[in-house]
Amino acid sequence: MTALLDMNRLLDELEAGLREILADRGVTSPALIGIRTGGVWLADVMRKRLGLEEPFGELDISFYRDDFSRIGLNPKVKPSSLPFSTEDRDIILIDDVIMSGRTIRAAMNEIFDYGRPASIILATLVDLGARELPIQPDVVGKVLTLESHQRVKLRGPDPLHIELQETGQ
């Protein structure tokens, strides 16, 4: 399992996938947005790898989560920061792990409150399946199938590594 989660290889996959889709779509200057916290670390890495000069945006989706009516407000919310206008931009949205798809739905709702982007490309380092919404990433570092007692978490930012957690059930 550890060998499968070689971070450099995952990042290489992500970078190659992004380069390919950007070329396919003829996008030359995408705007990068990472979802806090893991997605922000990845946005930082991908910005350097893709040679983008513009600073990346950080999204905290706490105000857009669909479980407020169950669990209330995340007490550790931090301000989102998009240092560019999203209006008519081609956006790369990055997160560490996709599962239900609910985080991405919240993130897209938030992005649209800043303006109307031309397009959004979704990139995630790991895809765990178990989707609950019709949302699929365009670029994935690795598709993983976990046992029901297993979880993964991206740790970082330096060094970035994926931690496999056993929940002990």
Added chain:
Amino acid sequence: MTVNQASNRSLQLTADGQLRHFLTLDGLDRALLTDILDTADSFIEVGERSIKKVPLLRGRTVVNLFFESSTRTRSTFELAAKRLSADVLNLDINTSATSKGESLSDTLLNLEAMASDMFVVRHSQSGAPHFIAESVTPGVAIINAGDGRHAHPTQAMLDMLTIRQHKGGFEGLKVAIVGDVLHSRVARSQIRALNELGAAEVRVIAPGTLLPRDVESLGCTVEYDMHKGMKDLDVVIMLRLQKERMEGALLPSEREFYRLYGLNQDKLALAHPECIVMHPGPINRGVEIESAVADGPQSVILDQVTNGIAIRMAVMSMAMGGQVSERNQQQAGSKQA
């Protein structure tokens, strides 16, 4: 912690320490006050977007219940609720049902029957929001928008947010509150917040007739001479002279008050050169504060208004969040039982 603080804590917080009503700063600790300030910081960013709205309170109904008139507080609460996507009902009770003889309890029962989720209460009687919080249907959050001479916790917290923005924190700060402390619910909440957040010194500067008895017990020092009191200050908070609350001869004259306790450029020059000037508004120019100071480079009075919206968004969403998560835990508990 006193008995009173403990009961304020248990009324305002859920079993796991989340805010569910916001009535007073008594009983709320530094960690929670800091959470409110941090959450408000995130809402400030929302106020800078092209669409200044988040969906947190979508489908919920907030009732602004103002038994006492107010322009700024009510409009910032209304805007805060709307930016959280709530539906807002503004009730000016002075001109409404109570003048037709309906009791407070009946008014509330009617509003609850309209499936309201939150009451923002301003009342001339100290303790009115507490009374409502104790009797309201579970699940409904109560926010104090100022009660009598008792408390005005959202105003105090927006002042704390403004101080933190300009000074970076509270450690080592010397803060003075100047003017009509006697009639001020804001001053009480400010003194409490500054002490809890770790300010080095809280001074009140006022004539003896405008100070409550035992004012030091609130956690402040007293200075009657403003020229002495301005020394080394990092923050000076001017209070409005509450002419409408003055009974009898507490003041010789407005002109005399301005000479002794009004903030002008000469007095401000006695403070630290980077001292910021605050005022909860509405300001009486030439009564508490000179126009050149109110509009000057050290004034942060308009920042306070902007921050008021963010603080109210923070408190409303946190209290609603506490109510919904408490209700869900109770439902989960009763299913298991």
